[in-house]
Amino acid sequence: MLEDYAKVQPVAFQIMKNTVKKDRISHAYLIETNGFSQKKDFVFAFAKYLLCPFHHLQSDETCFICRHQNAENILDLKWIEPDGMWIKKEQLEDVQKEFNKTAIDGNKKVYVIEEAEKLNASSSNSILKFLEEPEENIIAILMVDNIYQLLPTIISRCQIIHLNQDDDKNLLYLDSNTNEIVDVVYHFMEHIEVHKKETLLYENTLWISHFCTKEDVSNALTVLIYFYKDIFNVLVNKRIEKFSYYKKELENLSLKNTVESVCTKIDIIRNKLEQIKININLNLLIDDLIIQLSEV
Ligand SMILES: [Zn+2]
The missing domain is CATH 3.40.50.300 (P-loop containing nucleotide triphosphate hydrolases)
Incomplete structure (x- = not known):
């Protein structure tokens, strides 16, 4: 019931x-x-x-x-x-x-x-x-x-x-508005949205120095998906779900996107998340992520 x-x-x-x-x-x-x-x-x-x-x-x-x-x-x-x-x-x-x-x-x-x-x-x-x-x-x-x-x-x-996942441990990060991971991921995303492939030059400061292990990277990519989901929410006039404290920024970034482009980007990130499970070079994976997201 x-x-x-x-x-x-x-x-x-x-x-x-x-x-x-x-x-x-x-x-x-x-x-x-x-x-x-x-x-x-x-x-x-x-x-x-x-x-x-x-x-x-x-x-x-x-x-x-x-x-x-x-x-x-x-x-x-x-x-x-x-x-x-x-x-x-x-x-x-x-x-x-x-x-x-x-x-x-x-x-x-x-x-x-x-x-x-x-x-x-x-x-x-x-x-x-x-x-x-x-x-x-x-x-x-x-x-x-x-x-x-x-x-x-x-x-x-x-x-x-x-619906929530059974064990949505990633959501724990998102409960705290001041969380550093969320902030780092936001700036990484914003950089790609604005400067596209040029982001490769700043990859070290923007990403690699923050996320070293497979677990770090997979948590951060999950946060990235949630950011794009919220851009999607803005685009279809739905309530921002996770990052309402980034409302203005997300509204700005939504202007650079369409429903289709956001869906494609989420798909790209999901694929990267899958690849982490296989033994893969994490830095190359992020290189690839930046390039693919820039080309959408
Ligand atoms: Zn009944």
Whole structure:
């Protein structure tokens, strides 16, 4: 039940609760799962919460929605997983047909798309069509591990809910506004945004002298991703999530970027984060990072 996640996912829990309590149920939710291990159970709990006529937060054995432990047993809930490599258009059409059959009862209906990054061109199109002309009483929930894996046109039409990672130790750094790492990473990013490849000449002072070990570098790159995520938030008029104390600076840097360029940059940094796990020369990795970010 949704209440079970109040402590592990406090922000998402609050948003989900408010969406119902304040009568602001959206026709589409995009849940960025961030590797959260209980993502399926959590989204199932959210779907039940939306469907339950009493919006029970806690388990209620007498409730015909809440008592179910499996999505398959709830008529007004459809759970779509990739069929092989992709989520196919036919899978979405089947759900639509099913829902049309029972539309007369006037109940809310929810469909969940797990691994929404596996929508192919034609299934993306049918989702977009739904998002543009939503049907009354039908709610879509898209799950994706990382929001940047989806088309910006899909992202912009959904209410986005971010989940925390299981062990988000990197977030500890970000709690303190005066943290040195955050500051160093900010200046590194700003330098690349303004001076592009010239940053290579200052790499030593800007980066290498601060981050020596694999762990340092991977923490700093994670902070860098969060900075670009916040630039993304500025660009799509969403609230700055992590670095509100850099609001002015991030607004300035957003002028140098587009939604697409920010997504590409985040992808580049994520790739570098993956490469750290393999044995790799850290200085060369940062050289490469600067060059690639400058070329976007
Ligand atoms: Zn209920």
